[in-house]
Amino acid sequence: MTIVLDPEGAHLAALRRLVDFEGMSVLEVGCGEGRLTTGLGEDGATVWAFDPDADRVAAARASLPDELAERVSFRVGSAREIEIPRSDFDIVLFSWSL
Amino acid sequence: MAPEDVVHVLRRFREALVPEGLILDLQVIRPDPVVEVDGTVFCEIDGSPLFATADSAVAAVDGMVTVGLLVEEAVDDHDVLKHYPSGAELVTDMLPRPRKLPADSISVLESVEQECVVRERCRLRRLRSATAGPAEAQLERAHPTVDRRSLAH
Numbered sequence: 001m002t003i004v005l006d007p008e009g010a011h012l013a014a015l016r017r018l019v020d021f022e023g024m025s026v027l028e029v030g031c032g033e034g035r036l037t038t039g040l041g042e043d044g045a046t047v048w049a050f051d052p053d054a055d056r057v058a059a060a061r062a063s064l065p066d067e068l069a070e071r072v073s074f075r076v077g078s079a080r081e082i083e084i085p086r087s088d089f090d091i092v093l094f095s096w097s098l
Numbered sequence: 099m100a101p102e103d104v105v106h107v108l109r110r111f112r113e114a115l116v117p118e119g120l121i122l123d124l125q126v127i128r129p130d131p132v133v134e135v136d137g138t139v140f141c142e143i144d145g146s147p148l149f150a151t152a153d154s155a156v157a158a159v160d161g162m163v164t165v166g167l168l169v170e171e172a173v174d175d176h177d178v179l180k181h182y183p184s185g186a187e188l189v190t191d192m193l194p195r196p197r198k199l200p201a202d203s204i205s206v207l208e209s210v211e212q213e214c215v216v217r218e219r220c221r222l223r224r225l226r227s228a229t230a231g232p233a234e235a236q237l238e239r240a241h242p243t244v245d246r247r248s249l250a251h
Binding site: 010018 | 104124126154155172176183220
């Protein structure tokens with residue numbers, strides 16, 4: 001048994017209570033290992049996610065299901081400095097990153 | 099993140115939104131997290147270091163709400179659990195973190211061989227971006243140290 005954060009999916013459930021992500025374009029700030037990112041992609045969102053921790057982003061990429069590869073992308077960078085690809089996101093999600 | 103950075107980052111990413119786009123902000127909130135063993139509270143964790151960070155973020159968001167750049171539409175408070183195979187693994191994981199276990203609980207907790215759970219209260223806010231106007235200048239006066247390059251998008 002290993003250490004597991006939120007296996008009950010409480011965070012993702014809260015997100016789903018507040019937003020229907022189907023068809024949404026999401027910028028996720030502080031994605032970590034992609035725990036929420038994958039769920040948003042599975043809900044039909046296109047997600048551009050980043051985190052300053054390269055190891056965690058690598059883990060996020062490795063765990064991303066193949067079927068989400070076209071809708072979900074990861075970058076390494078800080079919220080202060082990263083170049084934002086465009087300015088037409090429907091949603092910005094700060095995951096404990098403000 | 100320093101308070102000035104919070105404002106800078108918040109403004110920067112607000113500008114990445116479509117008109118009336120949404121910001122979702124997930125933060126830890128009080129009360130202090132607790133360690134549970136077998137469904138019973140074993141001890142409280144001092145969450146003040148994280149609350150200080152969260153308070154800065156909330157203040158920045160509230161500032162943008164006050165000047166009309168964001169409109170709070172919904173709030174969802176919920177508990178999140180982190181599961182550890184044993185007390186010893188919990189102690190090892192927590193030691194380098196800013197949040198601290200009570201010193202008098204550590205040795206007892208290390209002897210717990212069953213699953214331990216950290217329960218933490220979190221808040222998700224849904225905020226809608228409003229049209230910038232005079233409020234933008236008002237916010238700039240309130241936070242004059244903000245890097246103006248963030249406005250160049």
